Every structure is written in structure tokens, then in C-alpha cells.
Amino acid sequence: MAKIYELQEVEVWDGNVAASHALRQAQIDVMAAYPITPSTPIVQDYGSFIGNGYIDGEFVLVESEHAAMSGCVGAAAAGGRVATATSSQGLALMVEVLYQASGMRLPIVLNLVNRALASPLNIHGDHSDMYLCRDAGWIQLTTCNPQEAYDFNLMAFKIAEDYDVRVPTIVNQDGFLSSHTAQNVRPLSDEEAYKFIGEYKVKNPLLDFSKPITYGAQAEEDWHYEHKAQLHAAIMDSMPVIERVFKEFKDKTGREYHPVMSYDMEDADVAIFAIGTTAESARVAAKTMRSKGIKAGVVTIHVLRPFPYEQVGIALKHVKAIAIMDKSSPAGAMGAMFNEVSAAIYQVSTTASKPILSNYIYGLGERDLTQKDIIEIYNELGADVKAGKLTHKTQQWICLRGAKMGFH
Secondary structure, three states, rough: OOOOOOOOOEEEEHHHHHHHHHHHHHHOOOOEEEEOOOOOOHHHHHHHHHHHHOOOOOEEOOOOHHHHHHHHHHHHHHHEEEEEEEEEEHHHHHHHHHHHHOOOOOOEEEEEEEEEOOOOOOOOOHHHHHHHHOOOOOEEEEOOOHHHHHHHHHHHHHOOOOOOOOOOOOEEEEOOOOOOEEEEEEOOOHHHHHHHHOOOOOOOOOOOOOOOOOOOOHHHHHHHHHHHHHHHHHHHHHHHHHHHHHHHHHHHHHHOOEEEEEEEEOOEEEEEEOOOOHHHHHHHHHHHHHHHHOOEEEEHHHHHHHHOOOHHHHHHHHOOOEEEEEOOOOOOOOOOOHHHHHHHHHOOEOOOEEEEEEEEEEOOHHOOOOOHHHHHHHHHHHHHHHHHOOOOOEEEEEEOOOOOOEEE
């Protein structure tokens, strides 16, 4: 029997510690892990919890991130509650096995602490790894701070393991800006957290010898297409479960989440769309703009996959100009979020109400994005509204050393 960890009503945790306590409270059966900055403390803390008797689980140290997810796949197929964590190059090495996990419909929870991809080598945060695996068949949740890193880990198990979903789930948080930034976090007690998540619901375990099954069989053209369609449908149809879990969490904690979160958008003329900690920075800048008479707002998402197209479109369709922020190099295209959000707005906007859209690439390798920078973006949006058209290139790289770069 695992020991009870005595928690305070308010703990001062960074995002990694918050995530590790959520995994502890979930009482996962197996963690297979290979550490990588900035996600290392999540698995390191989990190992300490096992060593000190707070978890009755297994901690499997492996030789690579590819092996880590492979171990998770095996443990989940055997019938266990399983989780791990990674970042950046670790995620890149793990990607092959992400497709195995989703194709087998194994409800693994992965903490992805977002970090830049090499080369050149950079250990700091951007969303390159988040974007790398966005089409790997996993539900993806996004967070803005340590409290959300804790909350969404608890909810991730409940979502992934639901019989109407049964899809592996990623919880994203910004490297260092969330993972290593200490803030007040209000945790549930161990008993409350485990009760919220619930007992693990086994489905088709390999270790049930009374009902032999197989995982990862070869399908080829006869059935591969149908399997992928079924997985896609499961992800697309998971939104009601996600929203139900969000509501159940609000009923328990008072903390309210939605797939799309809007701030000061009721009468906004200009808006910024951003993910993660940047959304919080944009909210501060929006309040500054409103004090100057500019009706500025912010929209963010807590669910990246399935992408909430309709809700994003509705949140933004009445705005006159929108800056869509991408914290990853698009390497020859418009940013991933620009494409997603543009599609969402196109579905709900008429020709007469179509907002002016622009794409800002920022923060690669954790280049600072200051309040001055965000206010400048809002001012550019204001100029677009006044002119009735884009007054600059559609895509811009901001905060570059030297002159600003713009691209059509």
C-alpha cells in the first residue's frame, strides 16, 4: 500500500513538479523513461516517489526515448496505467512509436515539455516538438502555467481511458517558462485526485490469457485505411468527453476550462491568438491597450487535437484584425497555427465579415517576447483596421536581431 503524501492547500511548484505529483496521484503502474531537458524533473521526481514508498508502480530506466515509449506501449498493452515525459530531440526519437501507441489505441499519457529542435542545439522552449507530433494520432492538451500542468494531467487520464475515447493523450507545457517557473498551485488531496481519475479500466489486456489477442498486426491495403479512419473518428468524436471531464473538474475544484478560452473578446476589434504562456502575456498587453482605448482581446486553446475549429471560428469571426502567433519555424510555409485558425475562421465568416489575418513567428529557442513587442503587434493590427487591409507582410518574424523580416 502506497504512503499518503501530505500536501498543503497551496503548494509552490513549478510545472514539472506539478506534473510529477499528478502522475503520483494517478498511481500509474509503469513509467518507462529516458530523461531529457527540460522534462527531466518529472521522471526524476517520479523515481523519488517510488523510492520513498509513495507509489506501488514500476520505474523502467531505458536506453533511449524510443525505448521509453516502446516500454510504455508494452506496459499499456499488458493492461497497466502508463505515463512518461519527454522533450525536443527525445520526442523526435520517440515519434515512430507514438504512431504505434495511437494505432493500438493505448491510453498512455505523455508529458511533453516543449523545447526547440536542433540544429543548432538549444535546450530552451518553443513549440517545435508540439507541432512535430500534432498528426501522430494523439489527443493533445495545451497548458499555460504550473496549475494547468497539474490539472490537465489529472484530466488526461480520465479522457484517454474513457471507453468512448481510448486514445493516448499528450499534455503540453512550455519549457522553462512553465516547467521551471514556480507558482502557487492548489492540488487535490491524493484521495480526491485518485477518486476523480478513477480506477483503471482495462480493455483487451495481453495478460488476460482467457481471451488471447494481438496488437500491431499487419493490415496492408485490406484494413489499414479503415483502422486510420476509426482512429481519426475517435479523436474527432472525443470532444464531448473532453468537455464533460472539464465540467466534472470544475464541479470538483471550481477551476473552469474550455477547449477555447477567450479574454476580453466581447467587443474586441483586434485580437491575438496564442498558445501556452504567451496567451497570459498577451492578456496583460490587451489590458494595457484597452486602457488606451483600443479594444483588444486574446484567444487561446486548451485542446490542440482534436482542433476545435468551430469554437475557434466563432470566438474570432467578429474581430476586424487578428495576429496568429506561431512559436515554431514553419520552414517554408505559413505557421501551423496560422493555417489551422485561418481554416476555422473561413468556415464561419462571410466575405463581408472576413477579418484581416497576419502570422507572427516568435520566440524560437525562447527568444524573449516582451510586453513592448506584443503592444507593437496590437498597434500593427490597429493600423490594419484603420487602413482596411494589411499594412505589412502577411508573415513576420519578430524580435530578430537587426531588422524585422517580413514575408508574403
